[in-house]
Amino acid sequence: MTTKFDLNDDSLVVIVGSGAGGGTLANELAQKGIKSVVLEAGKRFKMEDIENDEWKMFGKISWLDKRYVEGPARLAKDFPNLPAWIVKGVGGATMHWAGVAMRFQEHEFRMRSENGVIPGANVLDWPVTLKELEPYYYKAEQKMGVCGTEATGMPFHGQSSHYKVVAEGARRIGAKCEQATLAINTEVRDGRPSCQVNGFCMQGCRIGAKWSTMYTEIPKAEATGNVEVRPQSMALRIEHDKNGKVTGVLYADKDGNHLFQKARLVAVAANSIESPRLLLNSASSMFPDGLANGSGQVGQNYMTHTTAGVYGEFEKPVHMYKSTVVPGIVHEWKDNDPSRGHYAGYELEILHLGLPFMSAFLNPGRSGWGRELADSLENYDKMAGFWVCGEDMPVESNNITLHPTEKDQYGLPVPVVYKTDHINDTRMRNHAYDKATELLEAVGARKVNYLPPYPASHNMGTNRMSAHARDGVVNKWGQSHEIKNLFVSDGSQFTTSGTENPTLTIVALAIRQADYIADQMKRNAI
Amino acid sequence: MKNRKRDDQSPDLTRRRFLTHSGTAVVGLGMLSSGLLSARTWAAAAVGEHASATLMRMARDIYPHDTLDDKYYAAVLTPLAEKANSDAELKKLLSDGVRELDSRCDKLFARTYLELESEPDRVLVLRAMEDGAFFQRIKGDLMMGIYNNPELWPRFGYGGSAWEKGGYINRGYDKIDWL
Numbered sequence: 001m002t003t004k005f006d007l008n009d010d011s012l013v014v015i016v017g018s019g020a021g022g023g024t025l026a027n028e029l030a031q032k033g034i035k036s037v038v039l040e041a042g043k044r045f046k047m048e049d050i051e052n053d054e055w056k057m058f059g060k061i062s063w064l065d066k067r068y069v070e071g072p073a074r075l076a077k078d079f080p081n082l083p084a085w086i087v088k089g090v091g092g093a094t095m096h097w098a099g100v101a102m103r104f105q106e107h108e109f110r111m112r113s114e115n116g117v118i119p120g121a122n123v124l125d126w127p128v129t130l131k132e133l134e135p136y137y138y139k140a141e142q143k144m145g146v147c148g149t150e151a152t153g154m155p156f157h158g159q160s161s162h163y164k165v166v167a168e169g170a171r172r173i174g175a176k177c178e179q180a181t182l183a184i185n186t187e188v189r190d191g192r193p194s195c196q197v198n199g200f201c202m203q204g205c206r207i208g209a210k211w212s213t214m215y216t217e218i219p220k221a222e223a224t225g226n227v228e229v230r231p232q233s234m235a236l237r238i239e240h241d242k243n244g245k246v247t248g249v250l251y252a253d254k255d256g257n258h259l260f261q262k263a264r265l266v267a268v269a270a271n272s273i274e275s276p277r278l279l280l281n282s283a284s285s286m287f288p289d290g291l292a293n294g295s296g297q298v299g300q301n302y303m304t305h306t307t308a309g310v311y312g313e314f315e316k317p318v319h320m321y322k323s324t325v326v327p328g329i330v331h332e333w334k335d336n337d338p339s340r341g342h343y344a345g346y347e348l349e350i351l352h353l354g355l356p357f358m359s360a361f362l363n364p365g366r367s368g369w370g371r372e373l374a375d376s377l378e379n380y381d382k383m384a385g386f387w388v389c390g391e392d393m394p395v396e397s398n399n400i401t402l403h404p405t406e407k408d409q410y411g412l413p414v415p416v417v418y419k420t421d422h423i424n425d426t427r428m429r430n431h432a433y434d435k436a437t438e439l440l441e442a443v444g445a446r447k448v449n450y451l452p453p454y455p456a457s458h459n460m461g462t463n464r465m466s467a468h469a470r471d472g473v474v475n476k477w478g479q480s481h482e483i484k485n486l487f488v489s490d491g492s493q494f495t496t497s498g499t500e501n502p503t504l505t506i507v508a509l510a511i512r513q514a515d516y517i518a519d520q521m522k523r524n525a526i
Numbered sequence: 527m528k529n530r531k532r533d534d535q536s537p538d539l540t541r542r543r544f545l546t547h548s549g550t551a552v553v554g555l556g557m558l559s560s561g562l563l564s565a566r567t568w569a570a571a572a573v574g575e576h577a578s579a580t581l582m583r584m585a586r587d588i589y590p591h592d593t594l595d596d597k598y599y600a601a602v603l604t605p606l607a608e609k610a611n612s613d614a615e616l617k618k619l620l621s622d623g624v625r626e627l628d629s630r631c632d633k634l635f636a637r638t639y640l641e642l643e644s645e646p647d648r649v650l651v652l653r654a655m656e657d658g659a660f661f662q663r664i665k666g667d668l669m670m671g672i673y674n675n676p677e678l679w680p681r682f683g684y685g686g687s688a689w690e691k692g693g694y695i696n697r698g699y700d701k702i703d704w705l
Binding site for chain 2: 051052053054055158159160161164165168195196197198199200206207315316317318319321322323354355356358359360366367369370371373374377378380381382443
């Protein structure tokens with residue numbers, strides 16, 4: 001679209017990032033007549049750019065700028081420069097996500113009250129309840145087109161062969177298994193087609209059946225004339241005035257020119273590594289530790305979900321790739337039941353990888369070779385299995401910091417990501433390995449493979465919400481405790497990770513935040 | 527120096543050694559006679575007969591699929607060797623790597639890598655080298671060349687790109703007959 005805003009227009013909202021949080025916020029504000037500029041670091045891709053090819057799409061859309069992973073976890077050895085598996089492009093990680101859209105459970109908003117102090121973890125209750133979020137979850141499900149929900153009335157996808165194998169195993173051990181509520185059309189809806197089961201949800205949906213802001217929120221926002229998206233625009237720092245209010249964002253355009261876009265309000269939605277990084281890079285004499293960081297919590301409590309992979313090899317073919325990537329979920333252990341030996345819950349998400357990625361992740365890193373691995377890959381078509389997705393304990397020392405000397409292509413300090421397990425994470429993962437094995441063996445698995453965590457697509461917690469300014473970065477609206485016209489609109493505002501995939505909650509929070517911002521602007525409070 | 531001497535050995539001897547140590551001698555012969563890619567084709571290019579035979583054995587030890595033709599491994603090694611012709615650093619990486627491999631085998635077993643008949647013995651030596659740049663280069667290229675090779679996907683039972691065929695909605699996504 002052709003809307004162009006002036007760099008000196010200080011009536012605008014400037015949104016950094018165009019994914020689930022930023023893209024949704026831009027469209028919600030645009031529908032209310034509020035004008036915004038969206039700064040997106042990545043390119044604008046076309047549908048024709050999307051291919052059913054794992055490595056090609058990895059190379060094309062991933063965020064591959066220099067980063068360091070540190071800590072004793074195996075991830076740091078296997079993927080020393082790739083902590084997160086997210087996207088650099090208009091649409092952000094909504095291009096890559098598998099479409100799994102589940103609401104948080106009621107207790108997951110108050111894990112501190114639920115369990116008390118957990119030593120070594122920095123657990124806090126959310127300043128929001130499920131009850132408050134329910135209407136927004138409903139709106140998010142409608143917006144995104146989540147199948148299997150009351151909000152859309154769309155049916156589930158139907159049981160794929162991969163689903164059927166797992167569902168039978170679950171039945172035999174008495175575990176609850178259901179088809180996944182996916183933001184993937186099972187009917188023509190909202191101008192997008194019904195899923196044809198290509199099996200490449202995470203490479204970007206080639207036909208647009210899966211919700212992505214790339215071809216939903218962003219073009220809808222642009223169609224109002226209220227939004228200008230500037231791709232290949234990397235935010236460098238947020239400036240503020242002498243009263244401590246933010247005034248705009250300095251960014252580098254595709255030619256490396258530094259431009260300053262004035263703003264009435266800035267919303268940061270650049271995912272949980274870049275968002276705190278931007279706040280830290282915006283340190284000034286007034287805010288020496290970075291913007292919104294009076295509590296010292298910016299960049300801290302980095303969570304990724306407690307993850308792992310478990311794949312069984314069967315006697316006969318499963319052809320798991322002939323399926324939506326996540327056809328179903330085993331929900332049996334999603335509750336908070338410390339009698340299992342760990343706090344919080346996890347889901348076993350039925351999930352396939354193609355052969356190229358299976359060869360890279362079955363035994364990732366330098367030692368992944370040899371006859372055992374090759375024998376398992378010979379059985380690729382006979383595999384079925386899971387990606388484990390469990391609640392991750394917030395730990396203050398799991399964090400994003402700035403490299404003291406090394407700079408990236410924009411001249412910004414390279415982010416350093418420190419992440420390792422809390423003992424609860426380890427216990428939960430081991431429990432999940434055991435239960436997944438029991439389930440897969442119950443339906444005939446002859447060998448079960450255990451995959452360690454790979455680079456995280458769920459990144460959360462580094463600008464967390466808190467009731468009190470001393471405990472976190474933003475309030476219940478995602479508004480900075482310290483700076484009234486500075487907002488955080490992505491998963492970095494999560495107080496705890498929950499068990500569920502984060503996107504639906506990010507979208508629900510963004511819809512709610514847009515209402516709040518509109519109200520506050522009308523009242524001239526910001 | 528030991529290695530250089532081996533490079534000078536007659537092609538017949540090297541070929542015999544290559545075939546002896548290859549798990550697919552018969553297939554290898556067939557390919558040689560049919561003029562398809564073979565270890566010798568790419569070997570002649572840059573790294574010499576001994577190194578090329580060693581790399582082929584190493585490739586088959588890294589991702590051992592006993593019924594998979596040599597040509598698929600050679601298809602990974604050939605461009606690597608060709609690149610080494612114009613890339614001195616890569617050439618050094620490969621020749622130094624093979625030399626180190628043989629020297630480690632010599633220390634442990636008083637044999638070259640190609641002379642080690644037991645796979646566990648060869649794997650033992652490779653494991654000790656797996657963190658190095660030489661091993662990781664070969665492994666990385668092989669992983670892409672074998673498991674990311676669309677020509678091999680049907681063999682492994684993987685479908686590859688599906689959108690242009692209408693996905694699997696009408697092509698058996700729900701079919702399974704053994705539950």
